Amino acid sequence: MxxxxxxxxxxxxYLFPEIDQRKHLFLGENPHAKVISLGIGDTTHPLPKEVAEGISKSALAMSHRDGYVGYGPSLGLQHLREAIAHKVYGDRFSFDEITISDGTKPDLARFALLTGGKQKVAIQDPAYPVYLETSQIIGQEILLLPATAENNFFPDWTSLKGPHILFLCYPNNPTGVSASREQLQNIVDHAKNEGMLILFDAAYASYITDPAIPRSIFELEGAKECAIEWGSFSKSAGFSGIRLGWCLIPKELTYSTGESILSDWKRLISTTFNGASYLSQAAGLEALSSPSYHKIIEDYLENAHLLKQALAEKNIATFGGIHAPFLWADFSPLSSWEAFDHLLSKHHLLTTPGSGFGQAGEGYLRLSALGTRPDILEAIHRLKSLKI
Amino acid sequence: MxxxxxxxxxxxxYLFPEIDQRKHLFLGENPHAKVISLGIGDTTHPLPKEVAEGISKSALAMSHRDGYVGYGPSLGLQHLREAIAHKVYGDRFSFDEITISDGTKPDLARFALLTGGKQKVAIQDPAYPVYLETSQIIGQEILLLPATAENNFFPDWTSLKGPHILFLCYPNNPTGVSASREQLQNIVDHAKNEGMLILFDAAYASYITDPAIPRSIFELEGAKECAIEWGSFSKSAGFSGIRLGWCLIPKELTYSTGESILSDWKRLISTTFNGASYLSQAAGLEALSSPSYHKIIEDYLENAHLLKQALAEKNIATFGGIHAPFLWADFSPLSSWEAFDHLLSKHHLLTTPGSGFGQAGEGYLRLSALGTRPDILEAIHRLKSLKI
Incomplete structure (x- = not known):
């Protein structure tokens, strides 16, 4: 071949394996160090009891003839698709416009297959590396738009002309900033005018506490004709290991030549995917009816608030961390990897170098507030002696 | 876009949605018909109790701080990779050469991304449609090799010259025939000589009862330098809904230009996949130590034997069904869809049209023996009145 x-x-x-390697190297040399992770954006709060018990029940039922489940529909269990249409989108969409996935990352790789490559793609710099890398793998023509403190981490998307695929993620990973209704409406209007397609990653939507900030791109007028949205149970329900998400493609959405994108997407899913694990989908149904998540998300946001305060006291400027579990901390003139190594070696804190998300992230670190409260408090304690 | x-x-x-549609149409017109499925190759035997209880335990543990699991390694849990290296491959490979997936179908789509398209691909006709369709989606140059009764459903692969990617599946889906050691050794030798890459789908390996028949392409000399193998828990452990499989890429395997394919594959997996569900992987670990599966597979093979006998009594020639849970039944001069419609409308039996697997499957039906024993016996009873 x-x-x-x-x-x-x-x-x-790839960014995270590299971080992992540096961590293992450090622990090899300092076997007794108690490293606290503010790095990879992984959830730490245990599953609510009712969710774990629901999964257990589904698993035990599978050892009986009438509870056993083989192949499910590739597009996902209809009950789950209906529950998402109802509980996340207030029935403004039909279940038929929603497909269930094992997460946004693998679904974006499938979407790359749908595009066939050779499309113009615009991506914010910094961004979740998967946007860039799945686009590179399929051979797209890629344009990076720097998001910096100067533009409030919101590039001027309207400077782009003509058909593009735009990757948007708000609340944003890695910067943690959210986008206002007006900012998003401007992009949607522009996308419609120019024949652009917005791929909207709403993984952090449930961290938005201000009702004025849109939780879905589809809260904006006209988005049904120019946008696709990915949602995730990873950060909203602690499912980063259980793997569950969804994709919403409005039936109105078409290629520039008029064919339905939803129809092709369903065909692609049938061909390249056999559905998310039945166990994960059963878990998702439980999670959608669990009353416990509100409190868990509040806890993570309080972590972010505490971290933000602690860094402010050390005169480190931070962005985000209000409607998102991430902070974007400015450690310049240090480079990102210098700051990373400093925090790891001197304070035993694991972070994510901003430069790993793109050149424009140089000098920044991404700090995740998804740790446990005791770990966050200990991290804050250690930050008190920070000298850079 | x-x-x-x-x-x-x-x-x-896609074949299976089409079958589903015809079934629903039939049931709409005949709401009281008790249709028995010999169609989609789905398992029906409940999970062994110890496997279900193992999953339940893992799920319940996730509601406690110390049992909660977030992101796992994209390549899969090391314990599971080690268990597969040990129990399936007798430690002839390192865990590092094995990656865990949510099934062969999605992993083949990822492999298509790795190839980048424009490669010469040879596929048996008939075959599992995913080989052809994932190859079409990425833009491969495709050659179909007819497998017919004349060549014992084993095309002359050695007629191909020069670098190709060969999709091989033995025991075969849909024909149910197995390949001898000599047949497979000939292909491996030829592939090495011509610089070909064999993609070996071993989904039905656990149905082989004759120790003379290879269960893995890696039982053949030289395969490490020219083959990749996919294994699956779907048919061996009843995980078609739980979603779990693996890919084995020997460290010796290289591109024609010398770079390691395993190394690129691991990079691709990190970029396009976040690992199979932790719950599915926990289930896989349980399944690998469960003593119950031997009996379950024997039951399915006995189903196949009974079906084969019943069709022989009606003078329908069948192939396969000895080391595989599928029979390939010759209903010519009827077309496959004619035979499908006849069995559905007259006998309320759901089958899979052979032509759905490729033109060379015309006139055949694929019958799955993965049903329950009572259903198989009732199907056999109904077949006694078959008149075609």
């Missing part, structure tokens, strides 16, 4: 030239264009290391 | 020309080249309907 020949090696794919698209694949060969990827940089050698 | 422009529509991908590769995607547009797919035929309108």
């Amino acid at each position: 020949r090696r794919s030239s698209h694949f060969a264009s990827l940089s050698q290391h | 422009r529509r991908s020309s590769h995607f547009a080249s797919l035929s309108q309907h």
Whole structure:
């Protein structure tokens, strides 16, 4: 087999494995260090009891003839699709416009297959590396738009002209900033005018506490004709290991030549996916009716608030962390990896180098507030002696 | 967004949704018919008690701080990779050469992304539609090799010259036939000589009862330098709904230009996948130590034997069904869809049209023996009145 030239264009290391490697190197040399992770955005709060018991019940039922479940529909269990249409979107969409996935990352790789490559793609810099890398793997023509303190981490998307695929993520990973209704409406209007397609990653929607901030791109007028949205149970329900998410493609959405994108997407899912695990989908149904998540998300947001205060006291400017579980902390003139190494070696704190999300992230660290409260308090304690 | 020309080249309907549609149409007109499925190859035997209880335990543990699990490694839990290396491959491979997936179908779509398209691909006709369709979606150059009664459903792979990617599946889906050691050794030798890559689908390996028949392509000499193997828990452990499988890429395997394929594969998995559900992986670990599966597979093979006998009595020639849970039944001169409609409307039996697996499958039906024993016996009873 020949090696794919698209694949060969990827940089050698993926961000998180690289962080993992540096952590293991450090722990090898300092076996007794108690490293606290503010790094990879992983949830730590246990599952609500009722959710765990619901999964257990579904699993035990599978050892009986009438509870056993084989292949489910590739597009997902209809009950779950209906529950998402109802509870997340207030029945403004039909279940038929929602497909269930094992997470946004694998679904974006499937979407890359749908595009076939050679499309113009615009991505914020910094961004979740998967947008760039799945686009590179399929051979898209990629444009990066720097998001910096100067533009309030909101690039001027309207400077783009003509058909593009735009990756948008608000509340944003990694910067943690949210976008206002007006900002998003401007993009939607522009996308419609220019024949652009918005791929909206709403993974952090449940962290929005201000009702004035849109939780879905589909709260904006006209979005049904120019946008696709991915939702996730990872950060909203602690399912990062259970793997569950969804994709919403409005039936109105078409290619530039008029064919339905939803129809092709369903065909693609049938061909390249056999549905998310039945156990994960059963878990998702439980999570959607669990009353416990409100409190869990409040806890994580309080973590973010405490971290933000602690850094302010050390005169480190931070962005985000209000409607998102991430803070974007400015450690310049240090480089991101310098700041990363400093916090790891001196304070035993694991963070994520901003430069790993793109060149414009240089000098920043992403701090995750998804740790446990005792860990966050200990991290804050350690930050008191920070000297840089 | 422009529509991908590769995607547009797919035929309108995927086989199984089409079957589903005809079934629903029939049931709409005959609401009281008790249709028995010999169609989609789905398992029906409940999970062994110890497996279900193991999953339940893992799920309940996730409601406690110390049992909660967030993101796992994208490549899979090391314990599970080690258990597969040990129990399936007798430690002839390192865990590091095995990656865990949510099934062969999604993993083949990821493999398509790795190839980048424009590769020469050879596929048996008939075959599991996913080989053809994932190849079409990424834009491969496809050659179909007819497998017919004349060549004992084993095409002359050695007639191909020069680098190709070969999809091989033995025991075969849909024909149910197995390949001898000599047949497979010939292909491996030829692949090495010509610089070909074999993608070996071993989904039905656990149905092989004759120790002379290889259960893995890696039982053949030289395969490490020219083959990749996919394994599955779907049919061996009843996990078609739980979603779990693996891919084995030997560290010796390289592109024609010398780079390691395993190394690129791991990079691709990190970028396009977040690991199979933790719950599914916990289930897989239980299944690998469960003593109950031997008996379950024997039951399914006995189903196949009974079906084969029943069709022989009606002078319908069948192939396969000895080391596989599928029978390939020759209903010519009827077309596959004619035979399908006849069995559905007259005998209320759901089957899979052979032509759905490729043109060379015309005139055949694939019958699955993965039903319950009472259903199989009732199907056999109904077949006694078959007149075609």
